[in-house]
Amino acid sequence: MKSLETRWAKSVALLALTALIASCSIIPRPGPSKREIYAGSVQKEGDAFVVAVNDRVTRTTAVVPALGFSDSFKNAGELGSDTIRPGDILSLTIWENVDKPLLGPEGQVAAILEEVQVDGAGFIFVPYAGRIRAAGNTPEGIRRIISAKLEEQTPDPQVEVRRAAGDGATVSLVGTVGAQGVYPIERPTRTLSTMLANAGGVTIVPEIAQITVLRGNTSGKIWFQDLYENPQLDIALRGGDRILVEEDTRAFTALGATGTQSRVNFFTKDLSAIEAIAQVGGLMATTGDPTGVFVFRNEADAISNQVLGRSDLVGAQRMVYVLDLTKPNGMFMARDFVIRDGDTLYVTEAPITTWNKTIAAITGTLTSADTLSGLGSL
Numbered sequence: 475m476k477s478l479e480t481r482w483a484k485s486v487a488l489l490a491l492t493a494l495i496a497s498c499s500i501i502p503r504p505g506p507s508k509r510e511i512y513a514g515s516v517q518k519e520g521d522a523f524v525v526a527v528n529d530r531v532t533r534t535t536a537v538v539p540a541l542g543f544s545d546s547f548k549n550a551g552e553l554g555s556d557t558i559r560p561g562d563i564l565s566l567t568i569w570e571n572v573d574k575p576l577l578g579p580e581g582q583v584a585a586i587l588e589e590v591q592v593d594g595a596g597f598i599f600v601p602y603a604g605r606i607r608a609a610g611n612t613p614e615g616i617r618r619i620i621s622a623k624l625e626e627q628t629p630d631p632q633v634e635v636r637r638a639a640g641d642g643a644t645v646s647l648v649g650t651v652g653a654q655g656v657y658p659i660e661r662p663t664r665t666l667s668t669m670l671a672n673a674g675g676v677t678i679v680p681e682i683a684q685i686t687v688l689r690g691n692t693s694g695k696i697w698f699q700d701l702y703e704n705p706q707l708d709i710a711l712r713g714g715d716r717i718l719v720e721e722d723t724r725a726f727t728a729l730g731a732t733g734t735q736s737r738v739n740f741f742t743k744d745l746s747a748i749e750a751i752a753q754v755g756g757l758m759a760t761t762g763d764p765t766g767v768f769v770f771r772n773e774a775d776a777i778s779n780q781v782l783g784r785s786d787l788v789g790a791q792r793m794v795y796v797l798d799l800t801k802p803n804g805m806f807m808a809r810d811f812v813i814r815d816g817d818t819l820y821v822t823e824a825p826i827t828t829w830n831k832t833i834a835a836i837t838g839t840l841t842s843a844d845t846l847s848g849l850g851s852l
Contacts, residue, residue, distance in 0.1 A: 508765075532811050532812075534781050535811070539724075542695075552665065558609055558611050559596075559609055559610075560592050563590065564592065565638055566587040566634070567634040570584075572629065596609025602627055603624055643659040644659065653673050664710060665711065666709050679741070722743075725740065726745075726813050726818065729818065731757060731758045732755060732757060732762065733754050733755015738750070747812075748808040748809045761823050764804075767796070769817055771793050
């Protein structure tokens with residue numbers, strides 16, 4: 475009888491110890507359980523909407539960054555490669571059909587004026603021809619003007635005007651390109667793609683490269699891959715354009731029973747939940763719960779209202795999207811659900827893992843208690 479009472483007392487103590495350990499939450503774990511996440515839902519008087527992912531939710535939340543150039547960028551025509559601009563450098567050669575020329579010593583056939591720079595007002599100075607407006611003209615137009623002015627002083631002058639590379643129409647390229655610097659807009663480099671090629675191309679993975687063009691007070695940004703997939707994005711450049719090539723800065727955070735718990739950068743333009751899970755090493759085979767894959771996000775009110783079938787929500791809402799990979803279409807849902815910048819991907823531990831930890835904690839506690847009891851009886 476005493477033995478039965480002893481066994482009964484031990485069972486009661488074991489159950490009490492189990493309840494104590496579970497209630498005190500002293501079991502080590504990587505984060506909240508599914509029950510605790512659901513307890514924070516609006517339905518449980520919390521402040522987050524917990525939504526199971528389905529086809530409608532996937533379509534509604536499939537939002538990717540809208541990048542592109544405005545019409546003012548796309549409709550701008552290519553610059554004429556022969557048009558002179560302030561800052562350009564010209565080279566002049568003038569032949570005179572006389573023994574005593576105006577522009578050189580006696581007996582000299584031609585006068586060469588190298589590196590004649592167009593000033594900020596757009597003018598150049600030519601001896602005996604005076605101040606001539608060069609900006610907006612072509613080399614041929616300037617040749618005619620100089621010839622006409624010199625004809626009044628020397629018979630039948632022959633003039634050649636050449637345009638050298640100056641700083642009248644240049645763009646600056648910075649970031650992850652082969653060679654950063656300031657480049658003139660010339661005949662072969664009048665568009666964005668050709669200028670990038672001239673600078674050595676993009677030096678990062680093309681899938682995550684973004685190109686920003688700043689022009690005055692306006693700017694536009696595109697994906698590098700879109701530049702070649704959509705010819706309209708290969709815009710004509712303008713003097714003073716600033717071109718920045720940089721890596722995609724979007725990232726998500728992976729926590730819980732995954733292979734890696736860290737902040738992870740996107741490796742592609744469109745990242746699905748299944749790709750994000752794979753990118754962090756997948757679910758931990760021994761602890762991960764495939765029914766407890768959560769995506770935490772602050773969702774814009776326009777999308778939140780559509781997801782929840784409401785129209786009264788104002789401002790960003792806390793949304794928790796639930797993916798169950800064990801369902802027949804669970805993998806397809808995870809493949810179609812789009813991860814966005816700032817998302818938190820969290821995988822809960824499987825219930826058996828929590829149970830095993832509880833048993834281990836109890837066993838360790840009982841062992842310690844038995845040890846102390848044994849020491850006390852010495």
